[in-house]
Amino acid sequence: MEDYIEREQRPSDSFAEDLVSHFLDEDSAPGVVERARMAALLLPSVTSQEVSEVAKLYDFTRNVVVKIATPLMSLRSPAYTFWSVLQACRQLRFPRPSLDLPGEEEVAKLMQSVAAEEMEAWPADADDVDARLLGLFENTADKRLPRSGAENGLRAVSAAGVPKPSRKDLAESESGPFGEEVILQNGLRVFLKETDLFDDEILVKGRRWGGLSEFQESGMFSGGTSCEAQVNQMCAMMLGICGLPAESLQECLEGKRVDPSPPSMDAYTTSLDGSSSPADFEVLLMLLSLLFLQPVQPSAGSAGRLSLVKLGLLAWRLAEDRDPASQFRRRVQSAVTGNHPYTWLPSLWRILRLNFQTAAQIFNERASEPREWTFVLAGKLPKKEKLLTLLETYLGCIPNKGTNERPDDLEMRQAVTPLDIKFPEKCVREDVHIRMVEPKGSTVLSFPLRLTAKSSEDQSACQEELRELMQLQLLVRLLETRLVEVLRFRRGQVYSVAVGTDLALSPPQMGQPRRGTISVSFECDPEESDELVAATREELQRLRDGTAALTPENVQAAVEQDRREFEELVHTNSRQT
Known part of the structure; x- marks a missing residue:
């Protein structure tokens, strides 16, 4: 029903996937209208007896694989070990290092006994499920x-x-x-x-x-x-x-x-x-x-x-x-x-x-x-x-x-408790070595970020803060494009580079400039990490001193891309809330 109502408002991705399967695998690709017509035609004719007959096909006495597993009490599973000891203390008994698992014959007998049992009909609800919420709401009349x-x-x-x-x-x-x-x-x-x-x-x-x-x-x-x-x-x-x-x-x-x-x-x-x-x-x-x-x-x-x-x-x-x-x-x-x-x-x-x-x-x-x-x-x-x-x-x-x-x-907003989180005053380098099956290197470069505009009740100040945030968004897009060009296309040592900002922990009080971090992250061969970090810092320095400054064409392309993304996002309800 939902697909039929929104048939003219759906994105093209799902239709493209259906057509690709239709062309490559010769799968049927009925449209939304045809699917709704088939559902309206077939569903009313399905009876409860037919559904029950389908359920009988699931025979648990044959062609069934049963897997029963339990962890052992050891240092490798501290959560289970501690929980077993705690439960044993509560029940006043000695903890067992492992559970005695049933054998194949015991499992088969257990399933056969269950299949032979007579099942009682599911008891009817004491109340009407559809009216349960309404009844609960009506019972709160003295609170409302x-x-x-x-x-x-x-x-x-x-x-x-x-x-x-x-x-x-x-x-x-x-x-x-x-x-x-x-x-x-x-x-x-x-x-x-x-x-x-x-x-x-x-x-x-x-x-x-x-x-x-x-x-x-x-x-x-x-x-x-x-x-x-x-x-x-x-x-x-x-x-x-x-x-x-x-x-x-x-x-x-x-x-x-x-x-x-x-x-x-x-x-x-x-x-x-x-x-x-x-x-x-x-x-x-x-x-x-x-x-x-x-x-x-x-x-x-x-x-x-x-x-x-x-x-x-x-x-x-x-x-x-x-x-x-x-x-x-x-x-x-x-x-x-x-x-x-x-x-x-x-x-x-x-x-x-x-x-x-x-x-x-x-x-x-x-x-x-x-x-x-x-x-x-x-x-x-x-x-x-x-x-x-x-x-x-x-x-x-x-x-x-x-x-x-x-x-x-x-x-x-002013009464919110702020968090006094400060960026390190000196350069900090952390080498994180983790045991893994295959070598993989993740590198993150974080820099402190502090905006100059301050929010206030004045409308012009809010406009200036919004302008600065939009400029920051464009800068992030341009910087990511430049680093992808340098590290991927020129050097060929990474597949992608991500640049992002984080202002979530900046105190929300008025009159304080926003502060946070701007980060550059990429994945590469661990042995090439230092080389790529040096190349990234060198490119950032070239941008700062004007040696490789951004051109008006770069900025115009970023503005156009941002404008098109905004136009696309406007047509979603989630962005309106």
């Missing part, structure tokens, strides 16, 4: 704010020089406001942007100020970012968000085009996103409302889930230490940031001492004050009258702990 009864007016938002994405005539798309904004009775700010780019898509993104920088610990055995803050999203998902366990929530969303995502924290912000079709848009709004109205609460009955979360975190932490790419990335971060505690991973001891109550409290605090959030809705939105009613019903009813008056966005 009463509707004010006053219609909130929309405020038109204009953006001079920015085209309004539309598949209509260009002159028509540039006329009118860029979008509209409304502030609900609880202070929640919602920006609405209706587009006709895709007829079956609505995207929702939310953000509030405040992130992981607020949870920096101090102490000899802790330090870094709080472990509970780093894993609060995973803990909440396992415990159950929106007042439902994970499997129950998944059951409610079966057959619906709704993709919610719980809040996740970056350095300075907390964000969430979701998407749905216009037909299921009300379900998405209901989930967002329940996310705020139903806090996560660990209980004694979720002990098994929490044990699995801890075991998964231990496995992830040990995998990070074994992965060569992760080891190299962390060493680069340590060298660039001066081994700042923010970049530290949680230790095994901190994971074992993880307090799920604290993790749930952090998650609930992020989703408790709607007046601090800003939502952006883009896509095929309903009519304004219906849309405002839905927003007031599901989002405007969420209460705050205190007043419903929305705080000033600039004050919330």
Whole structure:
């Protein structure tokens, strides 16, 4: 259905792949209309008995390979060893070095006995799955704010020089406001942007100020970012968000085009996103409302889930230490940031001492004050009258702990806890040697980056900062093109070169220039790394002293490429949110 609705809005990549298979392999290549016609013709005629007959073809008593494996208690598997000892201590028994695996005959008898058992019919649900979310929402009536009864007016938002994405005539798309904004009775700010780019898509993104920088610990055995803050999203998902366990929530969303995502924290912000079709848009709004109205609460009955979360975190932490790419990335971060505690991973001891109550409290605090959030809705939105009613019903009813008056966005931005991460004052060289099957060399050159423009409430200052960021983007593109020309085409020692910037950890406060890093990375033969580093530094010096300055033709080509990419990105809803 989705493909049929958006048949005239799909990119050409999928069609090109079908035609290539049709030409080379003589595969059939029906169009979207023909596939939809065949589905509408054949699917209604499929009966449940026919589906059951297909299931009978999966005979587990023959032509089946069963693999049973368990790790041994050894220094090579510390996570399993430690977990086995811990479980043995909890159950007051001696830990076994290995599990007694069943033999071939035992496995065959086990499968035959299972096949011979009489299966009971799946019990019917105690409630209607389709109405479960609605019933849960109706049960929160005592928590919700009463509707004010006053219609909130929309405020038109204009953006001079920015085209309004539309598949209509260009002159028509540039006329009118860029979008509209409304502030609900609880202070929640919602920006609405209706587009006709895709007829079956609505995207929702939310953000509030405040992130992981607020949870920096101090102490000899802790330090870094709080472990509970780093894993609060995973803990909440396992415990159950929106007042439902994970499997129950998944059951409610079966057959619906709704993709919610719980809040996740970056350095300075907390964000969430979701998407749905216009037909299921009300379900998405209901989930967002329940996310705020139903806090996560660990209980004694979720002990098994929490044990699995801890075991998964231990496995992830040990995998990070074994992965060569992760080891190299962390060493680069340590060298660039001066081994700042923010970049530290949680230790095994901190994971074992993880307090799920604290993790749930952090998650609930992020989703408790709607007046601090800003939502952006883009896509095929309903009519304004219906849309405002839905927003007031599901989002405007969420209460705050205190007043419903929305705080000033600039004050919330200024109140963010900054991270004092400084680039090393002297040149630092790190040689990372990792045992691998085949030799592979990854090289990264990082340089400090500090912009001159400072953001402020003055519109001209913001324009100057935006101009400087765009100039930086063009410089990165030109620099990458030049280094590819030198290292690949002239020297032939690398395949590609990547140049990028990172300003994510720059303090967001007004009046401070942005700072970060600009990095040059490439992969090469480890024995040629020093030679290529010298060649890169030499080319950068030539650019600085004007010996090999960029020409106006180079800049014009980069501007044209950037303009075309911008025009392409404008026609996607994700860029509008």
